[in-house]
Amino acid sequence: MNAVGGHIASKKLCAHHMNKKMSNTVDIDTISDGLDRTAISDDDDKLCTSCEPKIEYCKDSNDSNSKQIDSKQIDDNISNVSDKKMLQDPPTKDLNKMPTTLEKRLDDLLSTAQEETAHIDLFAPITDRKECPICMIPVPVNDSEITFMSCCGKSICNGCIYKHMMNNRMNKIPAHEQKCAFCCQPTNRRTAKDGNKSLKKLMKNNVPEAFIQRGKQYKTGIDMFQSDTKSMEMYIRAAELGHTKAFDVIASYYEEGIAVGEDVSKAQEFWVVAAKKGSIAARMWLLGCGTDEEMIKHLELAANTGHQESMDAVMKLYRHNIVSKDYLTQVLRTFQASSNELKSKDRDDARAYVAANGHEGWMG
Secondary structure, three states: OOEEOOEEOOOOEOHHHHHHHHHOOOOHHHHHHHOOHHHEOOOOOOOOOOOOOOOOOOOOOOOOOOOOOOHHHHHHHHHHHHHOOOOOOOOOOOOOOOOHHHHHHHHHHHHHHHHHOOOOOOOOOOOOOOEOOOOOOEOOOOHHHEEEOOOOOOEEEHHHHHHHHHHHHHOOOOHHHOEOOOOOOEOOOOOHHHHHHHHHHHHHOOOHHHHHHHHHHHHHOOOOOOOHHHHHHHHHHHHHOOOHHHHHHHHHHHHHOOOOOOOHHHHHHHHHHHHHOOOHHHHHHHHHOOOHHHHHHHHHHHHOOOOHHHHHHHHHHHHOOOOOHHHHHHHHHHHHHHHHHHOOHHHHHHHHHHHHHOOOOOOO
């Protein structure tokens, strides 16, 4: 059967052959878009000559012309049919089943990442801190306080987004005419189609964050059909392009058995790579994977970046006499210095706005 111009050629096949063709097609969207119903035989309940099993059936026992059939021959014929899966329902495509090629990509990704981070000490200070491209202040530790712009692919702190929104309101600029705070291009807020078009362009240019956003869409089924496997593929590509968060997500997928078989040991390997690349989430997961000394060190390194939950955990350790007062004082001073670097009035105002209104009317 040949595909011509996105449609199936008009050669007629039986329903069995058509179902077999559909089950072997890789892209489910292509099936729904390209299937020409005229290609299916009008008599859907019959098999074509080449498919039909060669089984003889007895006529009515009262018929004098009925032919006695060897039961062994019937059994053999049925066995042959079963071997060819002609008596079974055609297999259906499972979008969430991980193909072998995906598993190989994951193994290659992990192997390459482990080689690249082999020289990095797991407990070395976290120095790679990204900055907001507008205010040049280190981005917040909490991802919810960062907004991704699909027009230019930049991740901007909510403080800068909030300030830009307030300026637009003061100038009485309608929401559909607002432009990006960074690139001054339309923010494509009017339809999901516009946003997806911008995202595709960013993916074509290998912007890692674009693959992260697409992976979220495939996982949740928002503005995209739901597929855990497709979601994993997006995160793999983001990781290949060097995005640290992608390693976090892949590790969590292994831990929960999403798109891949549940494998805690493999998840831990990805968490270690992510932690070496500076992930705070990875260190939180690794707290229970080592000694007490290693757990305390993970908390210290995370708190040193301004991570509030880690600082709270160190305080709790002090109250239980697990760490000394001098140690607590040292960590607390570093935490406060890092927290002060992350603060700005615009970020505080943005936090208050989101707490009161959610993300209604939010740009991005």
